[in-house]
Each structure stands twice: as C-alpha cells, then as structure tokens.
Amino acid sequence: MNHMRRAGNPFYRERAQRDLQGFKFTKVFGSGSSTEGTPRYEIWRCRKPGTSDLAMDIVLTPLTVSVTGDIDPLVFQVSRGLDFLAGNDIEYYIHGKLSPECKSVELDRDAMNRDRFDRLHAEVDDLHGAALAEAGIKDTDYERFADLIALAESLPEGEGEAARALEAALDLATRDESFVGTEHEYYHLLGELDLDTSDMGQITKPTDTLMTWLYLANEAARQILDDAALSATELAHAAA
Structure with a gap:
C-alpha cells in the first residue's frame, strides 16, 4: 500500500477507510484501451458482501468518470481513469471537475x-x-x-x-x-x-455530505489501484 498517497483531510480519510472495511472491489466490465493504458470503458463494483450499504459502481468512459449506488451520484467531466479519482487533491482539483448538478456547497x-x-x-x-x-x-x-x-x-x-x-x-x-x-x-x-x-x-466549501462521498469514492479508487499493484508484484515474484 502506498501510504504516501494517503493525503487529504484526516477526518474524512479515516472515515472513508473505516466505512470501506470488508469491501470487495470487482471489475465487472472492461474493454478497449486509452493512450495512457487505462481501459476506455470500465466498471468496478465496490461493495461489502452481504449488504448494500454504501455499495457503489465506478464507471469509466471516454469522457466521464462517474460513481453511482448507495451514495449521491458523482459525475466528473474528465477523460481519465482511476488515477484521477484516486488523486491527492480532492477538495480542489477532484471537486472542481465535478459536474455542477452534483455539487453542493455551504x-x-x-x-x-x-x-x-x-x-x-x-x-x-x-x-x-x-x-x-x-x-x-x-x-x-x-x-x-x-x-x-x-x-x-x-x-x-x-x-x-x-x-x-x-x-x-x-x-x-x-x-x-x-x-x-x-x-x-x-x-x-x-x-x-x-x-x-x-x-x-x-x-x-463543499458540504459535509459531499465531502464524505468524495473521500469514499477516492478511497475506493485507491484501494483498487493498491490491489492491482500488489497483484502485479506477486505475479512478478512468481515469474522470477
């Protein structure tokens, strides 16, 4: 796990990590590839077995990244992959790319x-x-x-x-x-x-509820990338 990427507000970060304990992350669809090597169409299902609480799907398309499920919908107008959603700058950059209809401020x-x-x-x-x-x-x-x-x-x-x-x-x-x-x-x-x-x-500033959802989606994307990196390392060691 890359702990150096765990930046941001510690209150929302710790709550997201706690809420995602026991979650499984499964790629249910993926096809094509972009110039950066990220699948052009991809769906990741994030949920804890036995419950639908906070379950969500992360959907990547050529023009958007979206998160839907047991949270308020989040739609980002970016041509990026999970690397965008897993980024460090949540409160400015990631929030700034959120579609206007998904934003709520106080x-x-x-x-x-x-x-x-x-x-x-x-x-x-x-x-x-x-x-x-x-x-x-x-x-x-x-x-x-x-x-x-x-x-x-x-x-x-x-x-x-x-x-x-x-x-x-x-x-x-x-x-x-x-x-x-x-x-x-x-x-x-x-x-x-x-x-x-x-x-x-x-x-x-973004409302507390919106910040909770942003950090939850961000943490899910980070854990997916961490799992992928760990699997790649294990495969490399097995092949050595």
Whole structure:
C-alpha cells in the first residue's frame, strides 16, 4: 500500500477507510484501451458482501468518470481513469471537475471570518497604521481577530470617507458569527454596509455530505489501484 498517497483531510480519510472495511472491489466490465493504458470503458463494483450499504459502481468512459449506488451520484467531466479519482487533491482539483448538478456547497465560516478580519485590518491600517504596528497585529494574524476588534474600538472616531469605511468594517467584524447562513446573505450584508465585494475570495466549501462521498469514492479508487499493484508484484515474484 502506498501510504504516501494517503493525503487529504484526516477526518474524512479515516472515515472513508473505516466505512470501506470488508469491501470487495470487482471489475465487472472492461474493454478497449486509452493512450495512457487505462481501459476506455470500465466498471468496478465496490461493495461489502452481504449488504448494500454504501455499495457503489465506478464507471469509466471516454469522457466521464462517474460513481453511482448507495451514495449521491458523482459525475466528473474528465477523460481519465482511476488515477484521477484516486488523486491527492480532492477538495480542489477532484471537486472542481465535478459536474455542477452534483455539487453542493455551504458557507465556509473560517473563510468568512478571514474576510472580515482582512477588511478591518486594512481600514485600521489606513487610518491608524502606527497604532496597529505598535499592537503588533499583522495581516495574517487571524487568531488575533478579537485583539484587532478591541484595538479598532479604542481608536478615536474620525471624519470623512476613510472613517466611514472603518466604522462599516468594524460593524461587520462585531456581528455575531451566526448573523448570516449563506454566501448570498453575506454579500447582501456587505452591500448594506456599502463595502466592496469585487476582490472577495471564496467563502464557500463543499458540504459535509459531499465531502464524505468524495473521500469514499477516492478511497475506493485507491484501494483498487493498491490491489492491482500488489497483484502485479506477486505475479512478478512468481515469474522470477
């Protein structure tokens, strides 16, 4: 087993490995070959004998990789084989190739709070750079969000557009984290506070359910490739 390939989020990885214990992986169909040596049409059945819980089929075609069964369907628009599904970059690359109708996202509160920190830090720096430097709060010190808020609240009120922007950023920063539940609601609040949204980064992430299915399919593909590699090694030793 190639443990160096076992990258990714350890929570989802360990759950997928636990859920797949006792599973058998059987190629039920395969024909043709691609330029990379991967069968052009291939179906792998993944299931635990005696139960259909989490059973799934991995289907490879010239244009797609799909996973169907006792999970939500996953369809990837790629001309690849199991090597794609078994890749390391699940949350960005593999998820990025997922068909839009299969995607489900939720608000990433950590990313949202980093955006709130960034806005407040920038406005404090514009008006009170010396005080910010004295406090030693850098633009990457996200864990010091509360310190940044306390500093901003202690500063003298100013006048003009820059002071208004600082007040709006502080208003945003001091809202309870539950003040919004979706990306759209966050954008709407930024508009109400007349804050710029043009340079805002990604503040959504795949849902927990989707991540569970992605890691489960990824782990299944990895175990299939591991089994194939082990069989090839055993055959080579037998022939030696």
